[in-house]
Amino acid sequence: MGEKISFFRRPAVQTIIASILCAVLGIFIGYIILLTMNAEHATEGMQAIITNFFKFSGNSTVLMKYMGSFLVKSMPLILCAEAILFAYKAGLFNIGAAGQYTVGIIASLYCSLALGWNWFLCVVAAIAAGALWGFMAGLLKAYFNVNEVIAGIMLNWIGLYLCNIIIGGEKCMNQTKSETFDIVSVNPSAILPGFIQDFFGGNKYTTIAIPATIIIAIAILVVLNKTTFGYELKATGHNKEAAKYAGMNAKRNIILTLVISGAISGFAASQFYLTGMEHYTISASVPGMGFSGIAVAFLGGLHPIGTIFAGLFVEYITLGGQYLNTNYYNPQVADLVIAIIIYLCGFVLFFKTLVNRPAKVKVNANAEPATKSAKAEEKEV
């Protein structure tokens, strides 16, 4: 019995359980929503979301092709989530990831379509653009004390309108179809190199984005846990004043964090738009990738590797929305489910204190330091 409790009190286990609970509860509430919209077809609808592209499982080539496309779409989402997670570890809520992603789109598409650069330079340009957007938010936060959330939101909209002006121009956009030109036909050198495309049923969109994302996730894990820089970031995140007192340059760390976070978001955009899978169309709202990234980061328990799984899950549900029978439901139900899941993530802390409570009653005197150290461990992940 004692062993069992210690298993459930391990922070990593608790985080995983909490995330799974959020996901399951979110899907359950989604089911109730489907029931209220149309009770007859609710079960069928939920099945469609959950079965998703596995309904092609009879034909392995088609299945792997869909699997490949699913992975391609998940990668930018995971990267955005990694960007948000990285900033969150330093105590910064980088809601501006959406804008950094948008300027990443500008750079990658403009460089590939209008300037005719090859894929490597386009990726570098996207990273630089994202980093610049992150730098602006960091500068405003560090030297002008502007809340990074507000600054991020404003930069998101500025980025969106810039994108509509630059990419909407004649150089990048087919004015009659009002979508960007095909990269494959205009400048094939800008397409990212493929990655085991035969394995994915000859899916021509599976590119090096997939291994690159995993490498970045591992790199973030190492930087956060094994380097002085990562330690400083986390210290600044826990207590800015204490970090300053210990001789860390808090202002530099804030700017650097947002620059790196922005660079990852910009990279995410290049890894999606340079596959040639989708065209950019003039949009009236900021791309949702950065916002879904927040959900993914929190659902992944704010752990770089957990985020990968959370990203796959969220993309899976979003994709599932498209398999809904549109006679009865609309695909936005999937977005709603994801929004509910991120809302539920807010309750994770409460859930953890609830699980940890019994021990407090058992050993009165020593209880407080014990839970405190447990909490400290949780944050260190």
Place this chain on the structure above:
Amino acid sequence: MALLIQYTLISSAVLILVALGGMFSERSGIINLGLEGIMVFGAMAGAMVMVLVPENWPKAAIIVCTLCAAAIAGMLSSLLIAVACINFKADQTLVGTAVNMLATAAATVIIKAFNTTRSHGSDFSAKLDYNRGYKAFIIHTSKIDFNWFEVVGLVLLVAAIVVFYKTKFALRLRACGEHPQAADSVGINVYAMRYAGVLISGFLAGIGGIIYIAAANSTWHFDYGVAGAGFLALAVMIFGQWKPERIAWSAILFAVFRSLSNVYTAIGFLHALPISGTVYNMFPYIVSLIVLAFTSQNSRAPKAEGIPYDKGAR
């Protein structure tokens, strides 16, 4: 010029109400980043009422019903934030963001279902057409079209100033945002005060939402949300230093820039400039960033905002 004044009045009514909402919430100690989402819920409820009211109702009844629906929807959705942040000590930034995402998704789903049922399956769009309700709010004069929304905004602004400076309630609310432990020690119920702050913000932001969509348009696509107006209002609130009368002035300043993007084609010299219309859309955001950069240095935010109240904390 008349057009510019007309648009400015209406956008400042929106910004003032929503920013005041943010102020009451933050003064009680809860950062309300979900204002944008609350606006969407308020707008959705108000627009649905405008579509549903019977033809023969008098204007006054339409106006009252619409505003009530928006306010109630705003308060209900603000409960999402209140419950999570006050009772469950959730991260306020995260919950606010979640509410924003939830609002746009929920509004799209609900309006689509609403349209599908009303049209018996021929209309799947997330667009509502509320022309009749929209007309009920307009007051025609010879030069400028005024709007009942502006009157509502003015009345609520005066009410907010009086409540904020002249009542015991607001003094207690502000104490909870500065030092909740001290407030608790003299017998103020911190949880109740914070609930009050968030609910007031829901009330004001809900009404702000319906004004935002119904003031200048007679149709609205709900998959767009309210295009960052809630966050603009937060910038107004910070620029207004969490004080109602200063918020009013800064809202008017922001509203002028916002209206420019709507009416620049009607102003000769601005239209002649070789700038794309999208640039004017960017204006309010760029201006608010610059303004924030110069005003945030000495900003006096409520001390305890963003920190969940823990009775045992020292």
